[in-house]
Amino acid sequence: MKNKILSLLLYCLLVFISSCELFESTTVSSKEIKKASAWSSKDQAPSFPECESLEKKDQMECFQNLISEYVMASIADANLVASSPIQASVVLRLKVDKKGIFSLEEAEISNDVLEALPDLETVLEDAVVNLPKALPATKTNVGVYVDAEFTLPVNISAQPAE
Secondary structure, eight states: HHHHHHHHHHHHOOOOHHHHHOOOOOOOHHHHHHHHHHHOOTTTTBBBBBGSOOOOOHHHHHHHHHHHHHHHHHHTTTTBBBBSSSEEEEEEEEOTTTSSSSSEEEEEEHHHHHHEEEEEHHHHHHHHHOOOBBEEEETTTEEEEEEEEEEEEEEEOOOBBO
């Protein structure tokens, strides 16, 4: 009798263990993760409320134009005085985080421009920090806000004060 109960318990235990899905492991390859997280044309780039009524293809241009206007206004308000004539382009690498907050990741400024306008980098950093909050980028396949980075060229033209 004792052997029958033990055999029955052992049999039940084996059935239970063999049917349990807890022992199966599910792995997702890094290739699949990269594919799912890659930016696609269906995803929503960061934007400003003023640009939302436009068609998707025009929203990014509107977004970049507004950023350019804010940055150029900040540069103009700073009343920078060049020590030598400048006609150059500066490239800003900007980030819009998941909350819609801007940060300056990098400013590619030539040494000539920095020599002529030593305060330019500080002015650009302040301009980016003071940009209005944006609508963050959205990965539509998972429905979450994501960080987005993009570059923005800024043309600098200045003459020394006479």
